[in-house]
Amino acid sequence: xxxxxxxxxxxxxxxxxxxxxxxxxxxxxxxxxxxxxxxxxxxxxxxxxxxxxxxxxxxxxxxxxxxxxxxxxxxxxxxxxxxxxxxxxxxxxxxxxxxxxxxxxxxxxxxxxxxxxxxxxxxxxxxxxxxxxxxxxxxxxxxxxxxxxxxxxxxxxxxxxxxxxxxxxxxxxxxxxxxxxxxxxxxxxxxxxxxxxxxxxxxxxxxx
Numbered sequence: 001x002x003x004x005x006x007x008x009x010x011x012x013x014x015x016x017x018x019x020x021x022x023x024x025x026x027x028x029x030x031x032x033x034x035x036x037x038x039x040x041x042x043x044x045x046x047x048x049x050x051x052x053x054x055x056x057x058x059x060x061x062x063x064x065x066x067x068x069x070x071x072x073x074x075x076x077x078x079x080x081x082x083x084x085x086x087x088x089x090x091x092x093x094x095x096x097x098x099x100x101x102x103x104x105x106x107x108x109x110x111x112x113x114x115x116x117x118x119x120x121x122x123x124x125x126x127x128x129x130x131x132x133x134x135x136x137x138x139x140x141x142x143x144x145x146x147x148x149x150x151x152x153x154x155x156x157x158x159x160x161x162x163x164x165x166x167x168x169x170x171x172x173x174x175x176x177x178x179x180x181x182x183x184x185x186x187x188x189x190x191x192x193x194x195x196x197x198x199x200x201x202x203x204x205x206x207x208x
Contacts, residue, residue, distance in 0.1 A: 023114020
C-alpha cells in the first residue's frame with residue numbers, strides 16, 4: 001500500500017490549514033454564531049419562501065415562469081436578511097470580546113471549530129466527487145484523506161438521503177401548487193348547447 005500523500009491530500013491539507021487559521025483569528029463564538037445564522041437562513045428560506053411565493057403569485061397572470069422566480073427571490077430575500085442580522089450580532093460580539101479577557105479561550109476553541117468545519121467541507125467534496133467519473137482515477141482512490149473520510153461520508157449520506165428526498169418532494173408539490181392554472185381549457189365550453197329535434201320529419205304526402 002502506498003503511504004505517500006498525493007496532491008489530493010495536499011489540497012485537503014490546505015483546506016484544513018486555512019479553516020484552522022480562520023477559526024483561530026475569528027474565534028469560537030463568532031464562528032458558531034456565523035454557522036448558526038447560516039443554518040437558520042437556509043431553514044427559514046426553505047420553510048417560508050414557498051408560502052411567500054404562493055402569496056405573491058395569486059394576483060399574477062398565467063406566466064408559468066413567475067412562480068419559479070418568486071420562489072427563488074423569496075428564498076434569497078429571507079436568506080440575505082437573516083445573514084445581515086447575523087452580521088450585526090457578530091459585530092457586537094466582536095466589540096464585547098475586544099474588551100474582555102476571554103480572547104485566548106475564544107480563539108483556541110475557534111481553531112478547534114475550524115478543524116471541524118474543514119472536516120465537513122472535506123466530506124461534502126468527497127460526496128460530490130463520488131458522483132463523477134473522477135472518483136475512479138488512481139490518485140483519488142489512493143488518497144489517504146479520501147480513504148479515511150469515505151466511510152464517514154457514506155454513513156452521513158445514508159442518514160440524510162431520506163430527508164433530502166422529502167424536502168425535494170415538498171418543494172415540487174409547492175411549485176405545482178403555486179403555478180397558475182391554464183385558463184384556456186377547452187373543457188369550459190359546454191357541449192350540446194342547442195336542442196336537437198329528435199322527431200322525424202314528415203316526408204309523406206298529405207291525404208285528403
